[in-house]
Amino acid sequence: MSKQEKQAVVLSAVLSLALCGATSASAMHIMEGYLPPSFCVIWGVICLPFLVAGVFSIRRIAKEQRKAMLLLAMAGAFVFVISSLKIPSVTGSCSHMTGTGLAAILFGVPATAVLGIIVLVFQAILLAHGGLTTLGANTFSMAIAGPLVSWGLYRAGRKLNLPKKLNVFLAAAIGDLFTYCVTSLQLAMAYPSDNGGVAASVVEFLGVFAPTQLPLAVIEGLLTMLVIMGMEAYAMPELRAIGYMKEV
Amino acid sequence: MSKNQKIAVASLLAVLLIALVPLFALKGAEFGGSDDAGSQMVETIRGESYEPWFTPVLEQLIGGELPGEVESLFFCLQTGLGVGVIAFGFGYLVARKKYSGKAK
Numbered sequence: 001m002s003k004q005e006k007q008a009v010v011l012s013a014v015l016s017l018a019l020c021g022a023t024s025a026s027a028m029h030i031m032e033g034y035l036p037p038s039f040c041v042i043w044g045v046i047c048l049p050f051l052v053a054g055v056f057s058i059r060r061i062a063k064e065q066r067k068a069m070l071l072l073a074m075a076g077a078f079v080f081v082i083s084s085l086k087i088p089s090v091t092g093s094c095s096h097m098t099g100t101g102l103a104a105i106l107f108g109v110p111a112t113a114v115l116g117i118i119v120l121v122f123q124a125i126l127l128a129h130g131g132l133t134t135l136g137a138n139t140f141s142m143a144i145a146g147p148l149v150s151w152g153l154y155r156a157g158r159k160l161n162l163p164k165k166l167n168v169f170l171a172a173a174i175g176d177l178f179t180y181c182v183t184s185l186q187l188a189m190a191y192p193s194d195n196g197g198v199a200a201s202v203v204e205f206l207g208v209f210a211p212t213q214l215p216l217a218v219i220e221g222l223l224t225m226l227v228i229m230g231m232e233a234y235a236m237p238e239l240r241a242i243g244y245m246k247e248v
Numbered sequence: 249m250s251k252n253q254k255i256a257v258a259s260l261l262a263v264l265l266i267a268l269v270p271l272f273a274l275k276g277a278e279f280g281g282s283d284d285a286g287s288q289m290v291e292t293i294r295g296e297s298y299e300p301w302f303t304p305v306l307e308q309l310i311g312g313e314l315p316g317e318v319e320s321l322f323f324c325l326q327t328g329l330g331v332g333v334i335a336f337g338f339g340y341l342v343a344r345k346k347y348s349g350k351a352k
Binding site: 034070071073074076077078079080081082083084085086087088089090119122123126127128165187191215216218219222223225226227229230231233234235 | 252255256259260262263266267268270271273274290307313314319322323325326327329330331332333334337338340341342344345
């Protein structure tokens with residue numbers, strides 16, 4: 001990162017912290033209009049530094065690794081496809097996956113945040129799925145928190161020398177699950193239960209999302225692994241350019 | 249078949265199974281969205297119905313809920329766009345490897 005870029009990221013982070021401190025906050029996608037305005041603002045503000053860093057990160061890829069842009073576009077497209085597929089689950093309700101694990105593993109969290117918010121805006125405007133007021137909260141859960149876990153797990157797995165396919169599978173699946181844990185937390189913070197407060201609320205929301213999401217997380221893990229396998233077979237030069245393949 | 253191909257076929261089968269089994273195992277289930285289940289939970293926890301304070305922009309513009317068929321159109325559009333880009337990417341990559349010979 002260049003000095004200027006660093007400054008911009010730090011500035012937005014400071015701004016974000018300052019704005020959060022003002023109202024200390026005691027949440028699949030959260031539906032339009034379902035979060036109190038103050039929460040909408042807070043989550044949006046938390047996303048800011050990640051998005052700013054993401055724009056820089058993508059600009060740098062565009063400038064220095066032109067070839068890798070194809071992979072970035074494919075990772076973005078993967079999010080598009082995966083998050084549009086509603087899949088029936090064991091609980092008798094449908095849910096969809098996030099697809100952000102792939103981008104996180106390949107390009108890191110900030111770039112993923114930008115890809116994720118594009119999809120969320122598309123869905124919020126055209127599909128009344130998620131929403132503009134809850135965009136911040138949804139971006140945080142799907143495009144930042146989940147990818148952060150995927151990315152972290154993938155890095156850790158590489159250090160531990162886990163078999164690569166297993167590592168990718170676990171990172172994507174657990175990142176997907178974590179997205180829904182964060183959503184539950186976000187909803188619970190906005191709607192603490194009368195007896196038991198936020199904690200009791202979290203459990204209730206998790207009860208709705210988690211069982212539905214578990215099998216889908218497995219699917220997401222498998223699909224992400226397949227795409228990575230495809231890329232390893234045909235896109236070695238690009239993978240090396242973005243530092244995914246160091247050892248080869 | 250190479251080991252990778254076996255893994256690919258096996259995981260595709262697994263994906264299909266996981267996605268389709270609930271449909272047959274839970275006959276008569278509604279398979280509504282879990283987002284809606286979320287909103288119901290909000291109402292249970294609050295003990296009263298919750299009126300969202302902001303309605304989706306498009307619903308405001310057309311003055312009502314998006315018709316189901318149109319909604320599926322937009323979902324297809326989203327899937328189609330994504331698949332298009334991924335297919336283009338893999339098509340390009342596969343052909344490049346095939347025609348560039350062993351030079352890497």
